[in-house]
Each structure stands twice: as C-alpha cells, then as structure tokens.
Amino acid sequence: MEALEKLVAKYTKVQLVRAKVTEVSGDVCTAMVSDESKTFFKVGLNAVLTNAESKKLSYPKVGSWVILAVIDGNTTANIISFSEVDKTYFKTGTTVSEVDAEGHRIERENETLREALNDLIDEINKIKVIYGNTINVPEMLNIKTRINKILK
Structure with a gap:
C-alpha cells in the first residue's frame, strides 16, 4: 500500500480548493471558488457517480463552504470536507437510510x-x-x- 501511495504522489498532483456551494442537483453540486475565480460544475458528492447499488452521500447546504479535491488541474472535483450538511443518504442493496432536518427515514424493500x-x-x-x-x-x-x- 505504501508503494502505491508513493507512486500516486509522484505522478498525481491534487489541489485543495475552498469553495461555496451554489447549487445541489441529484448526486452533484456546483461550487464557486472562494475568490470567485472559477466555478466547478458537477462536483462529485461521491467518488463514484454511477454506483446505484451501494452508496453513501452527504449533501452540502446551498451557501455552505466545502473543500474540493481537484486532481491534475482537471475541471472536475470531488468534495472531501463540508462546513454544513443538508442531508445524508446511505443505500446498500434494498436498504436505505436518509437523515435530514425533518427526521430519519429507514426503508427496506419499499x-x-x-x-x-x-x-x-x-x-x-x-x-x-x-x-x-x-x-x-x-x-x-x-x-x-x-x-x-x-x-x-
């Protein structure tokens, strides 16, 4: 594992950016860099956007601050830290758990x-x-x- 970490560190540059969430839609959000120099669209809330069978997502509140990880100056980013969470969603198989200000929903097989x-x-x-x-x-x-x- 240590060798892999060294290899990734050698060839991959990760930039951490502080940004304000301007919109949340589905499993992505839009965030503007704190100095307003750049806006990131389709910021990932999860490392894998297409995995529908098993996932954990934390949805940031619109207007809150997040830390984004941008790999190799790419135009896409993923949230790695939140200042405020609006909702947390967890799904594995047919079991779903969702927590927000209104309460906790636990569902299994509808x-x-x-x-x-x-x-x-x-x-x-x-x-x-x-x-x-x-x-x-x-x-x-x-x-x-x-x-x-x-x-x-």
Whole structure:
C-alpha cells in the first residue's frame, strides 16, 4: 500500500480548493471558488457517480463552504470536507437510510420503519382485555406521535 501511495504522489498532483456551494442537483453540486475565480460544475458528492447499488452521500447546504479535491488541474472535483450538511443518504442493496432536518427515514424493500411501527401500534390499540387492565390507547397514540416526529 505504501508503494502505491508513493507512486500516486509522484505522478498525481491534487489541489485543495475552498469553495461555496451554489447549487445541489441529484448526486452533484456546483461550487464557486472562494475568490470567485472559477466555478466547478458537477462536483462529485461521491467518488463514484454511477454506483446505484451501494452508496453513501452527504449533501452540502446551498451557501455552505466545502473543500474540493481537484486532481491534475482537471475541471472536475470531488468534495472531501463540508462546513454544513443538508442531508445524508446511505443505500446498500434494498436498504436505505436518509437523515435530514425533518427526521430519519429507514426503508427496506419499499417499506419504512415508520409505517411498520405505526401499523404495530394500531394493531396493539385493537386489543381488548376482558379481565385486568386494557391497553392505554391515548398513551399508545402519544407514543405513535413521538415516533412520527423522529422518523419520516
């Protein structure tokens, strides 16, 4: 591994650039260099843009600062550091996790954790106990509301 790092360092020049995010679209963004001398279009949020089966993306907030890595004076760049993150997305196989200011969405095979927990609470609320204490439906609905605030 060390030999590979030395070889890459010898033949590859990496420039780090501070830039402000002006637009986010899909899995790329547009960022303008801090001195406004250059704008980078289609800045990669991930090292591989075409891998749809398994990926982790962090989406920067528009107007936030990022550090870009530009290889060999190329016109393309990738984000390597964020000042602010708007959303984080993770997918592996059929499992998706997405976190933003509205909450956390966990999905597997087109079913979300929120939907499954809501269905569970709805079914528990249908339980009728003949002897003893029955289900506290108002409290179960309160728990459902709390879950819905966390999950989206």
